[in-house]
Amino acid sequence: MGLYNKLFIASIVLTVIAVIVLIFALFIFQVLIKAEAKSSAVLAADNADLWGDIPGKSKVNIFRNQYFYNLKNFDQVFGNKGAAQVEEKGPYRHLELQKMINLNFTNNSEVVNYNFFKFFLPANNSVNDFTDMITTLNLVI
Numbered sequence: 001m002g003l004y005n006k007l008f009i010a011s012i013v014l015t016v017i018a019v020i021v022l023i024f025a026l027f028i029f030q031v032l033i034k035a036e037a038k039s040s041a042v043l044a045a046d047n048a049d050l051w052g053d054i055p056g057k058s059k060v061n062i063f064r065n066q067y068f069y070n071l072k073n074f075d076q077v078f079g080n081k082g083a084a085q086v087e088e089k090g091p092y093r094h095l096e097l098q099k100m101i102n103l104n105f106t107n108n109s110e111v112v113n114y115n116f117f118k119f120f121l122p123a124n125n126s127v128n129d130f131t132d133m134i135t136t137l138n139l140v141i
Contacts, residue, residue, distance in 0.1 A: 044105070048100075048103060053097075053098065053099050053100070061095060062095070062096045062098075063093055063094070063095055063096070064093070064094055064096055065090065065091035065092070065093050066090060066091065066092045066093075066094070067088060067089065067090035067091055067092075068088075068089040068090055068092075068134050068136070069086040069087065069088055069089070070086060070087040070088075070089055071084060071085075071086055072085040072086065072087055073085045089132065089134070094119045094120060095119070095120040096117060096118070096119055097117070097118040097119075097120070098115060098116070098117055098118075099115070099116045099118075100115055100116075101115075101116050
């Protein structure tokens, strides 16, 4: 056998070995990611810093946009004399911070907690002025 034949066979063998190692590495990588995701998704005391506070360790901020609708013809609507005419107000954008307090873990992996919410109004992100007067119904759900 010539030198070129040996090099050709060696390159084929090395290519096959590289493909097998790559497939095996991808399989192991996928298994490790699934295992890490599964352990992080379980609500437990040892990973409470990931889910117990928002933004917390994950540094994910939650911004909410609220829209309000002003009923312009109240007397006509409630007197059955016309259709409602509404004016959209918003969006009022605010940053929500959430903290879970008094965390208790039961034997069947349930979490009992109380949520404490804080809302901050970053004035530079809202369309409307925060001096707008808004009256809403406080519905018990």
